[in-house]
Amino acid sequence: MNDIAATRAFRREIGAAHDFPAPAAEKGALAINARRIVLADREIAGVIHIENGVIVGVEEGAFDAAGLSFGDDILIPGLVELHTDHLEPHYSPRPGVRWDPVAAVYSYDAQIACSGITTVFDSLRAGDDADRNALGAGLFALGEAIERAKAGGLLRAEHFTHLRCEICAPDVLDEATGYLARFDVRLMSLMDHTPGLRQFRDEEKLRAYYRVKAMKSEAELDAFFESRKAAHAALHDRHRRDIVRLAHARGVALASHDDTTLAHVAESTADGVAIAEFPTTLEAAEASHQAGLAVLMGAPNVVRGGSHSGNVSAIELAENGVLDILSSDYVPISLVYGAFALREVKAIGGLPGAIRTVTRNPARASGLTDRGEIAVGQRADLARIAWTNEQPVIREVYRAGSRVA
Numbered sequence: 001m002n003d004i005a006a007t008r009a010f011r012r013e014i015g016a017a018h019d020f021p022a023p024a025a026e027k028g029a030l031a032i033n034a035r036r037i038v039l040a041d042r043e044i045a046g047v048i049h050i051e052n053g054v055i056v057g058v059e060e061g062a063f064d065a066a067g068l069s070f071g072d073d074i075l076i077p078g079l080v081e082l083h084t085d086h087l088e089p090h091y092s093p094r095p096g097v098r099w100d101p102v103a104a105v106y107s108y109d110a111q112i113a114c115s116g117i118t119t120v121f122d123s124l125r126a127g128d129d130a131d132r133n134a135l136g137a138g139l140f141a142l143g144e145a146i147e148r149a150k151a152g153g154l155l156r157a158e159h160f161t162h163l164r165c166e167i168c169a170p171d172v173l174d175e176a177t178g179y180l181a182r183f184d185v186r187l188m189s190l191m192d193h194t195p196g197l198r199q200f201r202d203e204e205k206l207r208a209y210y211r212v213k214a215m216k217s218e219a220e221l222d223a224f225f226e227s228r229k230a231a232h233a234a235l236h237d238r239h240r241r242d243i244v245r246l247a248h249a250r251g252v253a254l255a256s257h258d259d260t261t262l263a264h265v266a267e268s269t270a271d272g273v274a275i276a277e278f279p280t281t282l283e284a285a286e287a288s289h290q291a292g293l294a295v296l297m298g299a300p301n302v303v304r305g306g307s308h309s310g311n312v313s314a315i316e317l318a319e320n321g322v323l324d325i326l327s328s329d330y331v332p333i334s335l336v337y338g339a340f341a342l343r344e345v346k347a348i349g350g351l352p353g354a355i356r357t358v359t360r361n362p363a364r365a366s367g368l369t370d371r372g373e374i375a376v377g378q379r380a381d382l383a384r385i386a387w388t389n390e391q392p393v394i395r396e397v398y399r400a401g402s403r404v405a
């Protein structure tokens, strides 16, 4: 059976009646009135007009009696998420358990869309590390499942792949090359989780993490840490060079990961990196931002008030004017919570500035120019937020003008 026949059979099998979003012909025109519409630089009251999935008019102070009315709820662009590993727990909800991969993608996508996210980069790990051992061949199973779910018209959000490359892993080049040959990858990141470096330069914190997570004894941890350091010495430089080359050859955007020192930032800049994910120090974040890299931090870090690894806090970077992007990391709903919390930071530029960190900034940094703000010509990816009990509540989500959540 060829791919098209397989997809048709799959759609029959799942009884797919409607794609998300609906085909353009069904969309027609739509107007939305709201007293709080968050543009890229300010808030207005008025109406937006949508045709065939695209915003064709933004009228301040106007009202369209034939349109929807969102009252006092806040209308923002659909969120753009660059780094979420939340698919993994849907695929492996218990140690040793594998859920049907397409069903895992489907339920994960529903959580993503209900969190206001209309564009998501699913982060999948290439290269074996201690965390990923549990997933086995999950990388390719999940890549396949995302493609099948997309082809079946099952997905509410638009999905791209962010291939996270653990560069000191012996199998990282094989996995990255194999994945790139089969699937569409839009972002690759350069990870190095060697004990004593970067995210885990405080080795004791990493020991505490593995003591609980992997229930390893001290002797086992000693041996494990030694093997990770030996792999770093043997493989880091060569693998990093090859992964960078692979990304550039395919025109895939690159992200650094956990840069800590000025030397790390200089290396990332020389490697043509566009996004600095989770810099661990203010020094590295400032240097990255000044070099024109978009600095990305975890929204859970904002919501919880600090880094779970004991590194620099996202709020501190925002206060210093060097935070560009938030990512939900491991909790999808944290993205909207984090953005609303950020509006309290003076240097961020109010609610419009806070919302930019989860919409326009991640879209532009990853090369997407057709979405990320409420403006004429942009895709009508939108989220309706009610401010209730001091919390942002997602009421409705639209992708390209069609309601998806």
Ligand SMILES: [Fe+2]
Residues within 6 Å of the ligand: 191, 193, 199, 257, 258, 278
């Ligand atoms: Fe990390």
